[in-house]
Amino acid sequence: MAFISSGYNPAKPMENRITDIGPKHFEEFYPEVIKKNKGKWTHHEILEPGVLVHVSETGDEVYTVRCGGARLMSTTHINEICDIADKHCDGHLRFTTRNNIEFMVDSKDKVEPLKNDLKSRKFAGGSLKFPIGGTGAGITNIVHTQGWIHCHTPATDASGTVKSTMDALFDEFQNMRLPAHLRVSMACCLNMCGAVHCSDIAILGYHRKPPMLDHEYLDKLCEIPLAVAACPTAAIKPAKVTLANGTEVKSVEVKNERCMFCGNCYTMCPSMPLADTDGDGIVLMAGGKVSNRISDPKFSKVVVAFLPNEMPRWPSMTDAIKKMVNAYSNGANKYERLGDWAERIGWEKFFEVCELNFTHHLIDDFRQQAYMSWRQTTNFKF
Amino acid sequence: MAFISSGYNPAKPMENRITDIGPKHFEEFYPEVIKKNKGKWTHHEILEPGVLVHVSETGDEVYTVRCGGARLMSTTHINEICDIADKHCDGHLRFTTRNNIEFMVDSKDKVEPLKNDLKSRKFAGGSLKFPIGGTGAGITNIVHTQGWIHCHTPATDASGTVKSTMDALFDEFQNMRLPAHLRVSMACCLNMCGAVHCSDIAILGYHRKPPMLDHEYLDKLCEIPLAVAACPTAAIKPAKVTLANGTEVKSVEVKNERCMFCGNCYTMCPSMPLADTDGDGIVLMAGGKVSNRISDPKFSKVVVAFLPNEMPRWPSMTDAIKKMVNAYSNGANKYERLGDWAERIGWEKFFEVCELNFTHHLIDDFRQQAYMSWRQTTNFKF
Amino acid sequence: MAKHETPFLDQLESGPWPSFVSDMKQQAEVRAKNEAGVEFQIPQDCVDDLLGVVELSYKHGRTHWKHGGIVGVFGYGGGVIGRYCDQPSLFPGVEHFHTMRVNQPAGKYYSTEYLRSITKLWDLRGSGMTNMHGATGDIILLGTTTPQLEEVFWELTHNLGQDLGGSGSNLRTPADCLGTSRCEYSCYDTNSLVHFLTNEFQDELHRPAFPYKFKFKLDGCPNCCVASIARSDMSFIGTWKDDIKIDQDAVNKYIEQDPAYPSNAGAHKGRDWGPFDIQKEVINLCPTGCMKMVGKELKIDNANCTRCMHCINVMPRALKIGDVRGCSILCGAKAPILDGAQMGSLLVPFMEVNPDNDYEAITDLIENIWDWWMEEGKNRERLGELIMRQGFQKLLEVTGIEAVPQHVAYPRTNPYIFWREDEVPGGFERDVVEYRKHHLR
Amino acid sequence: MAKHETPFLDQLESGPWPSFVSDMKQQAEVRAKNEAGVEFQIPQDCVDDLLGVVELSYKHGRTHWKHGGIVGVFGYGGGVIGRYCDQPSLFPGVEHFHTMRVNQPAGKYYSTEYLRSITKLWDLRGSGMTNMHGATGDIILLGTTTPQLEEVFWELTHNLGQDLGGSGSNLRTPADCLGTSRCEYSCYDTNSLVHFLTNEFQDELHRPAFPYKFKFKLDGCPNCCVASIARSDMSFIGTWKDDIKIDQDAVNKYIEQDPAYPSNAGAHKGRDWGPFDIQKEVINLCPTGCMKMVGKELKIDNANCTRCMHCINVMPRALKIGDVRGCSILCGAKAPILDGAQMGSLLVPFMEVNPDNDYEAITDLIENIWDWWMEEGKNRERLGELIMRQGFQKLLEVTGIEAVPQHVAYPRTNPYIFWREDEVPGGFERDVVEYRKHHLR
């Protein structure tokens, strides 16, 4: 189809250029009831899973219906969201920090019609378009990353692992029967764009083979000193290599036994790819949190060193996750986050009740602070 | 006086030589009641400060009277201890792991005469020879090191700081009125021969000036590569130096701003002394423990970055220690060790109630694990 | 008819959770039919090819995207992530497939009017696929070709009044929780501050001058709903300095199990946890043990409260945040590359959040930190790593903040103190000859 | 008359605590008078000069001892610490002033006969000053001259049946708590094991073959009265595997405040802490929360007990250690030089302590660890530092111990797992040409 100009003139890029205007002002987007009651909210209640009411000192109320969704979203789907908001919410809506959609109405009687509308919508394949839930002591949407949809470094897919996990945990999205919030996060490589390092349960894509070396092209495509410097374990050295055809080229050498498969070299140099069908897969972490409630925020711990990529639904992964969620649900006290529970019963019991294997991989050996994770006491359970 | 030969012949060192026979066998030294009831003890009681009874399943009892003492001990004093043991204890006694002396008798009626004897003995200068105490929830003898009595690297004296501290805390040695054990330890440099790194309160000698360089002699007295390698912060470099008289010698150079005054270089090279009247002094640490009771063993924390050496009684040091002991005594729960108390109230409150200054020196900046000691939460008290 | 067979992906259409595959198929079909008559500026079948390339990844267990080249819009060093397919002949529709990061509004509130203007633009000039939202917070417009980048930017700025977000060694798009807009716990107006900071630092957001990326996140209270403490080089977390406000009548409503006073505002309704027990659920769980009931009155020893939010979360109608409000500022959070993950470390226990002076205290602090990091930070060294390398003291020094015990969880366990020469009487220079008079060799 | 004026030290004679100054003065006087007619083999006034040199240090605030030269007894690489005064002309009596470390008996029990034989020897051949005991455990004979070293050694071995202890890059003198000899908590006979290990490893104790020092310490139970967990490269801490034995009648005696059942065996008698409250003082303080009262019966869920000793310490007449006894073994404790202090890390959760087979399991483990450390340890690298450098996994590997969750306080927080090639299907070698078929450059 024909090129349509926006008005931009490539020959004079600075002509009429507008820059540095920032985002739209939020006030334009507030629903009326929000604008009016901002800073005046006195309390809230979760009426049922996915439905909240916030009450203002003015007497106003705002009812919020929260829906899950794939974060990967088509414009068609967004337009449908807009249709709903136009119909029920005076043309306003918001997204949460975990990629749920929130529809807000200013009186109770508008809630049921909205809910019914949302529940009625399904994709052709059968899945719900707008499942209501994600509030309170349950599981909400999974914060995640690009995976095979868009990134160059993933060791697994993001959207697929998330869909599989949310299907497996769906009841917990629509119920509030866990001891506390349980946040699941996903990142497809250890750049950890999903910030899985502080989640109750985290799914992480991980490589297990050192980079391949595309010697013929390496020096052409990469800056060798940058590649060498990129390696946190100093596994990479510059080297001269003789190709099959006899030519000698500048390249690098990798000390495989020092490699921890972080992919940092590949970030700096496309001639050092790590991806491998058998090598790549999933690490599961658990016990992290972000809130300061009762206990301090804490890092997630590696609880399953590796699971292979089992496309398209990663059953071993969802199994292990369900085991953790169930054991936690049965064992923890009200208000107790997964990591606090694991610490209370002891990690040795965690592995027992979650029926997970402990292997030497789970013992820290990275840098000196690894020491802090070893057990410096006789206080342990047999 | 005339040389008296033991029988050793320097010309034939191997003649009749006896080696590798180890220590004496402990059974030779057990008091009768110990020999008979070893492994059969059913329980014990601390009858009063310094006096314990252990009861055996055979019905036997052993009464122990524990006395403090300077660990630096003359043979005259040891002979006096032997006199007492001969008189009351059938010629047996023991020392504890904290350098107290334990006199044991096998029946209750022998306790009072023993105690009276012990109490009656004083040094000419007025101090007690055998103060009874050191049991239970109080302060016992201070584990300590050589100091100016014998070592080449101390930053303070050991015996003098200990004497001053024990005088200041003497009531706590003879009473059992603290919330729990409170162990004070002392080490005169950070080699920490007194293992002060896990004590409720620790006195540590510390240098604050980088090594002096005795260039003229350095290469003669030291192996330069060993001195260079000794430095944990890589502050030392080999260097050529021109002396006042114009001769050029091999020596080393110290990057002062990288020096943390550990003295490791001096251990390897006598031409790099650190000791300095103004530079040297005392660091106080607190909150460590060794037992696994209730909480895990933990490291002491630096709570006073520096106090000058105030000979002969270090009043600023004993003041700070007393402040800590008093605040602990007033604030902690029964069975609560000092470190557990500090953690419960928060270190910010510890400094407040102990009336100690917090300075930037107390923030860790050594190696990456320093990070773990910073506060990664909004949970703090104003 | 789908362009590519997708037997693997098809299996991800079942199950209750919204299927991204179904949505992509719907989008592919909408584009194929083009009932709206859009003059697509990038391949009409790009979503078909996206399905195809992802299916291939499901078969291989490997990504089929290459390293992005450096593409972007003129004068900006961020906002665009270049991306090319490594099987362009199989999937020509996604041969070039760059994303554009569009700076989301504070609190992520939208009008449908605005959203529709975005979808319209993206249908015309991009794949029509998005992420709502990226993990940093941006609206991610997923997939377009190089020539369209400037066009999209022009339309955004001229017609939508909307700028790009960050990428590269820039300030990244700041993000916030919804704050006072709809939350009674919020100690300051996160939406206003995030909007202000974003605009104040447009230059830093768009033009790479930093050693590496830099993130702000703003949480209205210690519940941390935008996870600032884990994911931002500087996090601003609302807090208060005075007492928790107590409504004793409401406390007793909770104790009496009044149905309008469910524990934790109803968050645990899905299971029968037994009747609410204030002792067990609030007082005993208070991490500092600073609460007690005296008769029918709840007492809080506020000097010992760490404002962890637990009691307030459990009884929001009875307990309210204090009135002397501001924020705590923590520095250095980041993901594990390279030296391990960090959470933010507390730098400022309490700072006022004052729009009336343009948040002067906050912007001053930011600028001091940036000056230091730009001076001392190595290439690809995050603020947290610089703090680790040069020490927390250095951070205090460059920001002119005095050390307080609040800065540490516990004081150092090693005595390795680096005394400065000016702190030690007599300094470091000594006279070895004089020394040797008293200490023979 | 004192040889040197000691105005500083004199001030340390007052106060209740035994004065080392008074003792030294008494000793100086005894030597000066020499009523026993000893033929002193080192200067008679050495204690006077010791007082003098220490006084000078009190004046200067600096030590007056020099680096020790390498002195010792023939064939041994340890047991003697050389020491010279840096002001020999002022204090000729302590010009040479070496210490000898004499291996203490297990549990530090003594007969007066033995002690007198030591004091006699040391009056003759040394300063008559000692440390009872050194921080590692030895009897420290403080101060003699080089020629006397062999003489003392000869007399010790020939007449006293007594060997030296350790110093240098050797095994150091092992030490123990008194164990079963007088403690009802002891889970094994520490005295026997420490004696056995000391004799079994005499060679390692006397002849330097290690990268650095190495220490054993043996505690009979987790109370850790010899502080093994903080101060020994290998610590052996008694423990049990089965249930805590409960005498319910005795429990009720404690509850009823029977005066023969004081809490914690009377350790808190000095203050009125109010009547004993089993709930508050035992059950609520149990770190695992595994105890409760059911009517008049105390119940312990032993599977969740970590054997921390608290309840047993509080009620020793009611609660007793279990019957399946052995020890936990922890590795790597050390003082802060160079890389920071370490406590021991748990290597063996439970090991039998079996004299009938010469403690085979324990000696095997020790030898595996030493083989590794001697092979891989750098000069002046303690075991703990080697474990840090090569990883805890390596320690498991060389000792043939399987990883169990007991080894960690918590699993690793970083995913940086060093997979070995043989653990990954297909290994590490790959074919880039084949790869490029599917992934164009």
Ligand code: SRM
């Ligand atoms: C809407 C949202 C903020 C936003 O700007 O979008 C939000 C909103 C609320 N949060 Fe949150 N939180 C939101 C993400 C978070 C996150 C961030 C995350 O998960 O990435 C956290 C940190 C989680 C963590 O620690 O790992 C978070 C930790 C909390 C907590 C602390 C819970 C805890 O037990 O630790 C509370 C307090 C509570 O639930 O009582 C809380 C409470 C609330 C309240 C009750 C605040 C209020 O009065 O309105 C809101 C509704 C609660 C609910 O959903 O049950 N919010 N909340 C976010 C919804 C995400 C979603 O779609 O599910």
Ligand code: SRM
């Ligand atoms: C005699 C001695 C062992 C020896 O072989 O010499 C010993 C003996 C006893 N200890 Fe100990 N402990 C001895 C050093 C230690 C040490 C080591 C140290 O301080 O360097 C510790 C570790 C301290 C620490 O954690 O920092 C120690 C921590 C304990 C504990 C745990 C206390 C706690 O609250 O954490 C107990 C249990 C108790 O007191 O109920 C204990 C209990 C006991 C009992 C009650 C054991 C028994 O049944 O006989 C003994 C008498 C208690 C008393 O003195 O109050 N013993 N005890 C040591 C006496 C030292 C002294 O002269 O004062």
Ligand code: SRM
């Ligand atoms: C005598 C004694 C202190 C005392 O007054 O009791 C002592 C004295 C010395 N120690 Fe020590 N250490 C003594 C127990 C300790 C302990 C405690 C223990 O063994 O339980 C430690 C801490 C535990 C440990 O081993 O880590 C200890 C950690 C050190 C260190 C630091 C080692 C490290 O790896 O961090 C050094 C430095 C060195 O080896 O160069 C050291 C070095 C020294 C030297 C040899 C100084 C030197 O660098 O040459 C001291 C000789 C002093 C002298 O003139 O007599 N000493 N040393 C202790 C030995 C007596 C004995 O045999 O019973």
Ligand code: SRM
């Ligand atoms: C799009 C997004 C993931 C998503 O699906 O949402 C993303 C995608 C990428 N991130 Fe990220 N990061 C995204 C949020 C994050 C976050 C989360 C956050 O900001 O809260 C983190 C963890 C927090 C942090 O900053 O530490 C994150 C930590 C990284 C890192 C590791 C940085 C570190 O210091 O440890 C890298 C590696 C790098 O910079 O080379 C990285 C690199 C990348 C690159 C640019 C890959 C690369 O090396 O070139 C990814 C491009 C993917 C693509 O093809 O589009 N991304 N990245 C997120 C940005 C969207 C947005 O603007 O809203």
Ligand code: SF4
């Ligand atoms: S986590 Fe890794 S693979 Fe996934 S989007 Fe981020 S950089 Fe790409």
Ligand code: SF4
């Ligand atoms: S993957 Fe990481 S550890 Fe391995 S060579 Fe590359 S940069 Fe180094």
Ligand code: SF4
């Ligand atoms: S602590 Fe230091 S100064 Fe004191 S005895 Fe040990 S090595 Fe010597």
Ligand code: SF4
């Ligand atoms: S004192 Fe320690 S840090 Fe300073 S130069 Fe010597 S070895 Fe290095």
Ligand code: SF4
């Ligand atoms: S962080 Fe606090 S203020 Fe912000 S939404 Fe969450 S609960 Fe409300």
Ligand code: SF4
């Ligand atoms: S906010 Fe937390 S610390 Fe403060 S009173 Fe409430 S529960 Fe306790």
Ligand code: SF4
């Ligand atoms: S460590 Fe245990 S067994 Fe040994 S003396 Fe102390 S309490 Fe008794």
Ligand code: SF4
């Ligand atoms: S030993 Fe410790 S953990 Fe075990 S029951 Fe007693 S108090 Fe609880």
